[in-house]
Amino acid sequence: MTLAIIDSGGANISSVEHALRRLGANPVFTADAEIIRAAERVILPGVGAAGAAMARLTELGLLQCIRDLKQPVLGICLGMQLLFEKSEEDNVDCLGIIPGTLKKMQPAPGLRVPHMGWNTTSVVNPDPLILGLPDSPWFYFVHSYCAPIGASTVATCDHGASFAAIVRQGNFYGAQFHPERSAKSGARLLANFLEIQ
């Protein structure tokens, strides 16, 4: 299977690559629209700020390319956030594939932001992406902005307020956490993504 990881400018992308190789996949890391369009699976990773990531995708001329993809696409962390309409981070317009605006998470006594560490998720809409996972799987999160719960929400997570942890809109999937660093649960999710029909 051909698998493209979009070079969205983050520095620590190789952990995604290592995780996919452990599953037997052979990903290419690219910013070339032709290669991305031709791949059977596409991953949009992302670490950093929404404004910088959108500026980079714009500069690379990839915005419309990504919106038009018909194969399964998985956004990870910031990559998932970019699938939404807008982010309060840098007050930037995102890809607009999934309705909603990313909001800043609010710290509270005993509740630290960034939301960093392992947390449980609750499935609200079963999906092939989470096949074989327990009811409340643990995943590793690192983020300060979060996505609203809506029709596309597959699983939620609580940190102060509830937010969308896994989303799916047609062929676009998203994980707010890092499946590549989420031990067996994360490996299972990535394996499911590779097997989705």
Next chain:
Amino acid sequence: MSGSVSNLARRIIPCLDVRDGQVVKGVQFRNHRVMGGIIELATRYSAEGADELVFYDITASPQGRSVDSDWVSSVAEVIDIPFCVAGGIRSVEDARKVLQRGADKISINTPAVQRPELINELVEAFGSQCVVVGVDSVLQEGHWVTRQMTGIPERMQQTGHRTMDWLAEVAQRGAGEIVLNCMGSDGTRQGFDIGQLKVARELVSIPLIASGGAGSAGHFIEVFKRADVDGALAATVFHNNKVPIPALKQMLSAAGIGVRL
């Protein structure tokens, strides 16, 4: 953490102190002994349910070099848990190399003491979540003070910082997490320095990781309950399997501490 609004788990973090391609461990930062192979231990901890792994090239700063990046790749390839790398990272470029090799976070200690602006620069380049600051602290004449270049005993120096002042500055400069290495308890297996950690906890609201002194599962229960730390880091008791991680997590859970099982 209240528990009702977030199930965020307390983290158990094994640390690989590496010298010359081997995992070593000293007592109060001296007399290092070889504890095992890097890949062997990394693989074991990932499989046993560790929540994060720290790789610390202890002689990088005292020898004036950056962390050995071939080892970073080799470890990143075999583990599926978050990976933090420390050792002689002095610039945004040094950090970028380590992140590109598969680290998820970088931890800085001596270079931050020598040039505190480095914290801001790293936060700006990679975000707070990526930047951990390690602080080596020791009690001296009634005050906690910090040390630098602690990886080689002959090169260890005082920094002129009072620990609590330095922690406040580190947080203010945007670090995403602090690892407080309490040198007085390091390697003694007599328990974490609860007194010092409680003071630090009151002072900083970013994640705080306790380090130094773990000798039994009870010490972990104590540090989470009494000092409200977000994670606990240890080396020897994990390397020699005196405290096996799966059993430790079962005990923490039974004691009402939220951990990932």
